[in-house]
Amino acid sequence: MTPVEAAPxxxxxxxxxxxxxxxxxxxxPGAETSASSDPEEVVPGADAADRARCPGELPSEPRCDGLVPWTGLLPDELVPASRARRVVQGYLLTMPKQAGNQAPPESSAGTKVVTFSLVDLAAGDPAGLTGYLRVAFEACAKATSSTVAGVAALVGTVPSEYGAGSAEVVLLRRGSxxxxxxxxGSGWKAGEQRQALVVLVGRLL
Known part of the structure; x- marks a missing residue:
């Protein structure tokens, strides 16, 4: 019998x-009702160094009809494609109290949502992920250069999924x-988005 090779x-x-x-x-701070994710991290597995068994590459161009960051890749696909050392994804959501049953976040006028991803790059960024992301943010979100909490950033907008008309998207890098x-979401008040980004910079970079 031919032995069956274990999945890589x-x-x-x-x-x-x-x-x-x-x-x-x-x-x-002071949110009336909230929900959060417990983020997990995806890291290279035992066979990751074997590119024949664990292939993967970034798309040739951004897939702007998809979700940020427009790679079309799930985290366990992004790790081999980007040669990253680690990928983390998480989300934070708050919405005001509703009378009776809670309305879904998508229809709540006071919803605020933050989704984030963190990638730890391999030395030298061998797959060119940062270059891909810059092109994607400029092409798909019309992002322009800015600064967030002292960190160079690209900031753009995409259609909202929570009834706000548009959502702000941000790309940041510090070191690896x-x-x-x-x-x-439509519940943000003046200055709150900027403060949320300051927290992300402090916690993720």
């Missing part, structure tokens, strides 16, 4: 260690850490 172990998903925890009450985030 290209990635491993595990509980978060190190950078990546973002306190909900820091982003949404790359972060992209989306701030959506």
């Amino acid at each position: 172990r290209c990635t491993t998903t595990r509980p978060l260690t190190g950078k990546g925890q973002v306190p909900l009450d820091a982003v949404f 850490h790359v972060v992209w985030a989306s701030l959506d």
Whole structure:
């Protein structure tokens, strides 16, 4: 009988260690009702160095009809494609109290949502992820250069998924850490989005 080769172990998903925890009450202080995710991290698996068994590459161009960051890749696909050392994803959501049953976040006028991803790049960024992300943010979100909490950033907008008309998307890099985030919803007051980004910079970069 021909032996059956075991499936390659290209990635491993595990509980978060190190950078990546973002306190909900820091982003949404005094929120009436809130929800948050417990982010996990995806890291290279035991066979990741074997490119024949664990192939992957970034798309040739951004897929602007998809979701940020327009790669069309799930985290366990992004790790081999980008040669990253780690990928973390998380989200934070708050909405006001509703009379009776809670309305879905998508229809609540006071919803605020932050989704974020953190990538720890391999030395030298061998797959060129940062270059891909810059092109994608400029093409898909019409992003322009800015500064957030002293960190160079690209800031643009995409259609809202929470009834706000548009959502702000941000790309940040410091050293080997790359972060992209989306701030959506119609409940934001003046200055709150900027403060949320300051928290992300402090916790993720």
